[in-house]
Amino acid sequence: MTNPGRLAGMFAGAKLGVQMRNPVRLNILTIALVASASFPVAEAFADGELNLLTWEGYADDAFVKPFTEKTGCAVNPTYVSSNDEMVSKAISAGSATIDLVSPSNDATLVLIDAGAVEALDISKLPHLKDYYPAFQKPAWLTKGDDLYGVPYGFGYIRVALKEGAVPGADSVKALWDPALKGKIAIWDNLESLYLAARYVGVKDVYNMTDEELDASMKALIALKPNIVKFWASDAEFTELYASGGILGGNTTELALSKIWGEGHGDLVDIETKEKRGGWSDSWMVVKGAGENPCTYAWLDWVSSAESQAIASKVTGYAYSNAKAFDLLDDATKALLTKLKTNDPKVLNEVDWWQPVARRSKYLEVFNQAKAASAP
Template identity: 30%
Template sequence: MRRLCVFTILAILSLATMAFAQGELNLWTWEGYAPDELVAQFEAETGIKVNITYYSNNLELISKLRAAKGRGVDLVQPSVTLIPQAMDYDLYQPFDLSKLENLGNVYPSMLEDSKQLGAEIDGEIYGIPFSWGTEGIMYNTEKVTDPIDSFGAVFDEKYAGRITYRATLHSFISAGLYLGLGNRMRDIYVDEATARPILDKILAFLIEKKKLVKTYWTSRQENIDLFVQEAVWVGQGWDGTGWYLAQEGHPVKFIAPKEGALTWLDVFSLPQGSENIDNAYKWIDFTLRPEVAGKISDLGGFASAVEKSVDYISPERSALIKESFPKEAVENLWWYGIETTWWTNMMNEYIEKLKVAQ
């Protein structure tokens, strides 16, 4: 009888453990999108172990997914404009929206806009809005005394050796906007014949200005370190990075340049080889709770796609956002276009030419 009781107790404990321990979630994402504090909260609430891998850009994500054939990862967070390119290789599967209880918390306009930017293909949804933000100008307010309002600051010889930006398509676009090229740079998305003469001019300009650059940053943390160590005074970077540095007490300010801050929308997508799909849906729903979304915004530094998340961000963050984005700056945002395979191959060619140029 005693042995039977022991077996009964063990069976109950085993069932309880099984009910709580829900396996794992393999998440590939950007730095700042899965703060340790909230990962710990999710794991405590669900019993799901979250394994995080970071990537530094969208093309790296696509490359890794192709190499892994979509296996070993359950959830990723691409920029919405890269979904059509990823689907050239059939990397994602559509969402079952009925499994997302908190989808209604997303800004309705952002949900609709995301469809036009690449999230919807043949009537199926491949991207759920998570975060949006911009790339503009960051500068050290103690080292830079002249007013700054333009992307031109990162090409100004007075800051030679104290400048940073990325050797990526983003710098080509900001340089083109500064130079006033290509119908506010929309023409580079039309076709190669239209884009190449514009990009040739920008490449020549960036090569000429290369001597002014301290280094090309490749990750959020690297950009942070460059400003914290005061190795650079002026740079192109993400709004969330600038706001994070300001909240940490560093003399850094982010501004939306007059040419228009470069604007992106990042989403959740399900890889074809996802093995823990239910856990992926649970993580998405968790992050779409307003109080969680607000906390992610505060800790990571990026604006949330969840409408009521603004009720949960700190007063300090709210003040920084308002300072960086007065009404005229919001009305002047520059949205990235859909990045098709031919477009990315063309841009990679120009980026490599910039990197190897002496």
């Protein structure tokens, strides 16, 4: 998650970096068992091939190999480190060299509006009916009546604090408590400007006015006495907490899982009154690539519960097909339940990332806040 290209990508909330996407093989036996389940793709396309532009972990052998064995479609992944790289290459290269891309939800509408991706034939995607309602036809993949992507991995941005650090904490406002002076770490990303915006009551953090941006900047500056570090990776946040250097901050479910797994069960995922930011990756078909028979074979496979259960074990993420949860081992089910990534009510309350038209202004404000002296 440390890759600076992704963290500094051209879209708001340019999502978590490549290190976070490296395969996390939690239970090889479970992967093998799930992979042996019935494969949803019926046809085989001998000597076909598929070119993917995606994140590390999204073309892992654990689920690519059974796909290739069943369909005959060879998968050729090219990995990127930022949404801007993915969008730029998809628009410039087109289906001549790329069949599918997997951008985050703050970039999908950019591709749709540019005409770089094509609407999906949902009659070829029967597993979509098994998706959580929040992902069946999300706004970031829809134009008119058409759906332009198959939702895949997702996650939320969390506010987490050591138990008892701020008694009764139920709001992002807890991070501003004087008791946390010099004891929190904040993500070095626009998501932390959104955090400050929610603190001052902004409802649409992705379309702020100048006045709202100014208020958010002042709130972030007011938080600086509590900030010991602007973190750039899950590992950095995890190490700070494990060493006692911080009592919490804003973070990700992968960091929480790692910290809990290392025996620090006292870090609490705060259920804030304000909405959480959320990312969602989706598979999208580059314009013209729908004619490749391997394209819909891949979309059918990666949208299935079987495939997504394998992917969850590989990457550590939650996935969009609700039935995938039932195929996981008990320990993983317990973890995802604790993280509330399988709760439809919570999914509907997430403030999912969107493109920010004035991103340069947002970055200017965020950088001013970081450079300002603590009050």
